[in-house]
Amino acid sequence: MIVLTNYLIVGCILFVLGAIGFLTRRNLITLMLSAEMMLHGVSLNFVAFSNFHQNMQGQTFTAFILTVAACEAGIALALILTLYKRTKSLDVSLWSQLSEADIDSPHEEEPAVPTTPPAQKFPQLTPAGRAPQFQKETVHRV
Amino acid sequence: MQWLKEHWLLVLPMVLGAFAVARLMPKGEPRSSLVARLVGLCAVGIVGGTLLQPAGSVLNDALFFLFSGVAVLGAILMITHRNPAYSALWFAVVTLAVSGLFLLQSAPFLASATVIVYAGAIIVTFLFVLMLAQQAGITNYDQNSRQPGVATFTGFVLLGALLFVLVPSKEQAAPAPITGFVSLVPKASQVAQPPHQSGIPQSTSATTAENFGTMRGLGRSLFGDYLFAVELAGTLLLVASIGAIVIAPKRSSGKL
Numbered sequence: 001m002i003v004l005t006n007y008l009i010v011g012c013i014l015f016v017l018g019a020i021g022f023l024t025r026r027n028l029i030t031l032m033l034s035a036e037m038m039l040h041g042v043s044l045n046f047v048a049f050s051n052f053h054q055n056m057q058g059q060t061f062t063a064f065i066l067t068v069a070a071c072e073a074g075i076a077l078a079l080i081l082t083l084y085k086r087t088k089s090l091d092v093s094l095w096s097q098l099s100e101a102d103i104d105s106p107h108e109e110e111p112a113v114p115t116t117p118p119a120q121k122f123p124q125l126t127p128a129g130r131a132p133q134f135q136k137e138t139v140h141r142v
Numbered sequence: 143m144q145w146l147k148e149h150w151l152l153v154l155p156m157v158l159g160a161f162a163v164a165r166l167m168p169k170g171e172p173r174s175s176l177v178a179r180l181v182g183l184c185a186v187g188i189v190g191g192t193l194l195q196p197a198g199s200v201l202n203d204a205l206f207f208l209f210s211g212v213a214v215l216g217a218i219l220m221i222t223h224r225n226p227a228y229s230a231l232w233f234a235v236v237t238l239a240v241s242g243l244f245l246l247q248s249a250p251f252l253a254s255a256t257v258i259v260y261a262g263a264i265i266v267t268f269l270f271v272l273m274l275a276q277q278a279g280i281t282n283y284d285q286n287s288r289q290p291g292v293a294t295f296t297g298f299v300l301l302g303a304l305l306f307v308l309v310p311s312k313e314q315a316a317p318a319p320i321t322g323f324v325s326l327v328p329k330a331s332q333v334a335q336p337p338h339q340s341g342i343p344q345s346t347s348a349t350t351a352e353n354f355g356t357m358r359g360l361g362r363s364l365f366g367d368y369l370f371a372v373e374l375a376g377t378l379l380l381v382a383s384i385g386a387i388v389i390a391p392k393r394s395s396g397k398l
Contacts (some may be wrong), residue, residue, distance in 0.1 A: 002195070003195050005194075006195065006210070007243065007260050008308050009189070009193055009194060009245065009305060010213060010214065011211040012238070012308065013189075013217070013301065013305045014217055014298040016300055016301040016304070017217040017220075017297070019300070020163060020297035022292050023293035023296070024288055024289065024290045024293045024294070025221065025289075026284070026286070026287060026288055026290075027226045027229075027281075029226050029229075029230070029271060029272055030226050030229050030284075030381040031235045032268065033220065033229055034221060036260070036321060037220065037221075037233065037236060038234065040237065040240045043240075043252075044240055044243060044244075046250060047243075047244055047249050047299050050249070051247040051248055051355075055353050055354065056354065056359050056360055056363035057205075057337065058359055058363075059249050059251075059252055059363070060360065060363045060368055062249070063252065063255070063360070063364060064209065064368075064371065066256065067378065067379060068373045068375075068378070069259070069383035070259055071378055071381075072382075073263075073267065073268075074267075074383060075382055075385055075386050076390065077183055077267055077386070078385070078386040078387075078389040079389055080275070081271060081390060082350040082389055083273070089281070090226075090281075091283035091284070092283075100308070128218075136219065
């Protein structure tokens with residue numbers, strides 16, 4: 001016995017979390033990933049209803065969702081690369097001038113966060129064996 | 143007040159979850175997120191413990207709670223991570239968990255197809271684009287999300303409304319015969335009924351219960367009932383690939 005509501009609840013949560021990510025994040029790639037996660041929530045609902053009604057229509061619809069998601073990802077990546085070539089950035093706020101001219105830009109000035117990455121500790125291997133001898137003359141600079 | 147007293151089990155995890163997600167969203171300097179993580183875990187635990195109903199089979203329940211917990215927590219981490227590469231990896235985790243849920247819902251072909259298409263193709267190409275476009279490392283726009291409080295509030299109001307509709311409260315659940323959308327458990331009589339009585343348009347070919355969940359059933363459904371849609375989907379894939387080639391950045395001639 002499978003309870004339908006459980007799957008609907010999980011699908012809802014995935015959809016809403018994807019929507020929140022789509023609304024707030026500013027990286028174009030994270031936006032696309034959030035949209036794909038909304039699709040996950042929807043297809044989970046379809047599959048749950050398919051199992052509930054014991055027919056294949058929901059699963060068939062999910063197969064079409066997969067197809068459309070693949071198309072969408074391909075075109076979106078091409079678009080993202082084109083946009084990146086224009087602005088050299090993946091920030092979606094840079095494209096807010098595409099909206100209506102008399103609407104205020106949602107882009108608010110924010111204090112720049114220091115972009116230096118935190119000092120990362122890399123593991124160090126204990127030296128073993130004999131250190132190789134580098135020959136500086138053989139290095140060709142192109 | 144009375145309403146709140148009746149539905150506090152629904153309102154409380156929404157408030158906690160909204161607080162956790164809004165707090166975890168990147169905004170300004172990195173800050174300690176231990177409290178937000180704990181609160182988020184609490185919210186997910188309350189939802190899992192009160193709203194989800196165990197179905198009776200221990201193994202089924204354990205797998206369902208495992209997969210759905212991984213999916214929801216991975217989703218929260220995905221939308222709140224400051225590094226988009228890690229976001230993509232968490233999305234792969236969500237995809238794997240969702241395909242596990244597909245398996246539980248007797249859709250093995252869709253589970254494998256989801257893993258192949260999403261985790262195998264989409265995530266990898268997204269990571270490639272990230273590698274191409276974001277070589278500078280941490281960027282300013284990843285550290286500052288846009289109005290996380292308002293968006294999270296809106297999203298959780300939507301989620302609360304959806305859950306309020308989906309989850310029957312106690313006095314609603316008491317009278318048993320609810321038919322249609324709200325009927326929660328498929329009754330044996332419903333499944334065994336001749337299908338055209340339930341109001342769902344029935345397929346013409348043999349996509350009935352004995353074929354359900356098999357590759358054969360899905361194939362019969364796809365290439366029997368939905369043949370034209372399959373043709374359209376193929377055309378859509380062709381158009382999308384041509385479009386991607388056209389849209390992609392032009393290179394100077396002679397160079398690949």
